[in-house]
Amino acid sequence: MxxxxxxLNEIPGVSATTDDxxxxxxxxxxxxxxxxxxxxxxxxxxALNGHSFGxxxxxxxxxxxxxxxxxxxxxxxxDPAAQFALSVSLNVRRIYNPxxxxxxxxxxxxxxxxxxxxxxxxxxxxxxxxNQLHVRIDDDPxxxxxxxxxxxALTA
Numbered sequence: 001m002x003x004x005x006x007x008l009n010e011i012p013g014v015s016a017t018t019d020d021x022x023x024x025x026x027x028x029x030x031x032x033x034x035x036x037x038x039x040x041x042x043x044x045x046x047a048l049n050g051h052s053f054g055x056x057x058x059x060x061x062x063x064x065x066x067x068x069x070x071x072x073x074x075x076x077x078x079d080p081a082a083q084f085a086l087s088v089s090l091n092v093r094r095i096y097n098p099x100x101x102x103x104x105x106x107x108x109x110x111x112x113x114x115x116x117x118x119x120x121x122x123x124x125x126x127x128x129x130x131n132q133l134h135v136r137i138d139d140d141p142x143x144x145x146x147x148x149x150x151x152x153a154l155t156a
């Protein structure tokens with residue numbers, strides 16, 4: 001994710017950071033949610049990107065922001081851990097979910113919000129199966145291009 005963060009920071013007007021959460025635990029979700037609230041209050045767009053547990057954390061942050069009626073402009077959940085809830089709240093405008101089925105880890109496919117119509121889900125979500133290892137999928141140049149293009153479209 002560090003490489004992607006560097007590429008995102010080359011886009012004018014973008015300020016991206018990488019938060020290393022370690023191997024387990026989601027304690028940092030509270031602080032990152034508050035950072036998103038502050039960004040929202042200052043008029044910034046909110047885009048969340050994460051890989052593995054970081055993808056699950058991004059989904060958790062989006063859910064917490066929904067509880068505050070704050071919209072998330074973009075969410076990239078790269079091969080999230082399948083053992084956690086993967087339903088994406090309706091406050092997320094666009095979703096990108098590249099995932100893999102090669103490794104026993106990751107393998108997470110995001111799901112629509114409860115009661116969401118198939119048409120609405122299909123309009124906001126791009127789900128993409130990749131034949132890659134979990135530990136390498138976050139550095140895939142095609143995934144980076146897709147995320148960068150989405151962020152550039154938001155900032156245009």
